[in-house]
Amino acid sequence: MLALWGEAVRSVEERIRPTHRDQWLRPISCVGFEGSQIRLHAPNRYQKEWFEDHYLPAILSNLESRTQATYSVLFEVGEEETTKVAPREVVPAAKPAEISAPATKSKGLDTRYEFDNFVVGKANQFAHAAARMVAKVPASKYNPLFIFGGVGLGKTHLLHAVGHEIHRQHPGWTITVVTCEQFVTSFIGSMLNQRRQSGQPSSVNLMEEFRRRYREAPDVLLVDDIQFLAGKDSSQDEFFHTFNALHHAHKQIVLTCDKLPAELHGLEERLRSRFTWGLIAEIGHPDLETRVAILKRKAELEDIDLPDDVALTVATRFRSNVRELEGALVHLSARASLLGCSITKEVAEEILETIASPGPTGLTVETIQREVASYFEVKLHDLNGPKRHRAVAHPRLIAMYLSRQLTQMSYPEIGSRFGGKDHSTVISAFRKIERKLAEDPELRSVISALTTRLCQR
Ligand code: ADP
Ligand code: MG
Numbered sequence: 001m002l003a004l005w006g007e008a009v010r011s012v013e014e015r016i017r018p019t020h021r022d023q024w025l026r027p028i029s030c031v032g033f034e035g036s037q038i039r040l041h042a043p044n045r046y047q048k049e050w051f052e053d054h055y056l057p058a059i060l061s062n063l064e065s066r067t068q069a070t071y072s073v074l075f076e077v078g079e080e081e082t083t084k085v086a087p088r089e090v091v092p093a094a095k096p097a098e099i100s101a102p103a104t105k106s107k108g109l110d111t112r113y114e115f116d117n118f119v120v121g122k123a124n125q126f127a128h129a130a131a132r133m134v135a136k137v138p139a140s141k142y143n144p145l146f147i148f149g150g151v152g153l154g155k156t157h158l159l160h161a162v163g164h165e166i167h168r169q170h171p172g173w174t175i176t177v178v179t180c181e182q183f184v185t186s187f188i189g190s191m192l193n194q195r196r197q198s199g200q201p202s203s204v205n206l207m208e209e210f211r212r213r214y215r216e217a218p219d220v221l222l223v224d225d226i227q228f229l230a231g232k233d234s235s236q237d238e239f240f241h242t243f244n245a246l247h248h249a250h251k252q253i254v255l256t257c258d259k260l261p262a263e264l265h266g267l268e269e270r271l272r273s274r275f276t277w278g279l280i281a282e283i284g285h286p287d288l289e290t291r292v293a294i295l296k297r298k299a300e301l302e303d304i305d306l307p308d309d310v311a312l313t314v315a316t317r318f319r320s321n322v323r324e325l326e327g328a329l330v331h332l333s334a335r336a337s338l339l340g341c342s343i344t345k346e347v348a349e350e351i352l353e354t355i356a357s358p359g360p361t362g363l364t365v366e367t368i369q370r371e372v373a374s375y376f377e378v379k380l381h382d383l384n385g386p387k388r389h390r391a392v393a394h395p396r397l398i399a400m401y402l403s404r405q406l407t408q409m410s411y412p413e414i415g416s417r418f419g420g421k422d423h424s425t426v427i428s429a430f431r432k433i434e435r436k437l438a439e440d441p442e443l444r445s446v447i448s449a450l451t452t453r454l455c456q457r
Contacts, residue, residue: 005030005038008062012055015337015441017303024050031076036069041076048077058442108177109167112438113160119297121290124154127281131158135165138220138252142279145254146261149283152323155256158283159222162254166220173219180228184235185424186210191234215245226255226275230266240271291315291325298326304333310348317352328352330437334448337441363454365403365417371454372399384419400426401433402450
């Protein structure tokens, strides 16, 4: 039985990154069987949870399909010695993102978005150089740095890279990174709650707290997607004062935007002009050579074996958007591993045919919900209802993610179709899945399988 368990584990092991294998799979050992119950040992509860979430279902299904039996699992968690020894690299009580950069993560910087992972080409070299310069000597010449460009071209990546670099140079500094949407939501929330609480002398002053957080605390303020301020008068006013306070105090500000300041309609002139005080840097569409380089870099990071001719094939097809380029690579590697073949040019062309259908897919949120519900064997009304246990919550996140990816609905519209959920729920679902996709091969296969099913309808 132990041998069967070992084989089932190996079937999963082959499909995941070596670092994940050593950190999350190997430390879990099988300590015995009692009837249909499998006893496992995990060094700590984080590793237990990670294992349960990521690998256990696949291992069990492999085991069950080979023995035609079902099993339950009992975990022991703790320090006791077991038959297998955990590998050296295991860092207890920390999840993967925290292992690489505990301090920066707590500040909301995305650990994937570093200068080292940013491929420089003609279209982004100026923005990249400007970002590097600002990170090296913050708040000297270029304040604010205003990075603008279309969707999925690397604005957020550069913004966070500046944050990481400054954090390395000045570990004691407070680096505040927010999306403009978070700024606006948090501002409105503080304002409304403040009003509600006024008259209660003991209550904390929420607006003061908000202002301390943005006007006083930051040594560096990084705001993503500043275009979100357009048309929001009171938030603009607040941001205007935030900007002034920080700029006056010689604190670096970096903004990203999908337009030039001059094209930002619905923005007060005084803000527009401030956005041009420093340096404006554009990110354009990457040329073929850069797209190939990005793919190769990404494949290297993800431990995907990507031959040159395949990189070229993918880069030729996905021209305008780096996010799509990355998405294609993820699909490709997931599909290839699902089919048990390596990624050759022929395989790639065939797979790309199914995923690269141009433009909107013509899918509705309802179709996606039905497909996801049937895939996970949950009831449609549970998927759209309030239940929070994992069996429905996980499919729900996936359905929300796919709705955003495959339809042109906005976050609020998608939320309303999931039983009237708030747009922030949909946004957080989307981000969660996007984040997990980077490190979870099982999830990649699920998303890829569902996408293929939906797109082939
Ligand atoms: P934007 O904020 O402009 O919409 P992002 O910064 O989110 O775009 O980039 C989308 C994806 O593409 C991210 O995963 C990012 O890491 C990747 N990306 C964009 N440009 C590059 C680049 N030059 N090198 C490596 N990855 C890139
Ligand atoms: Mg962005």
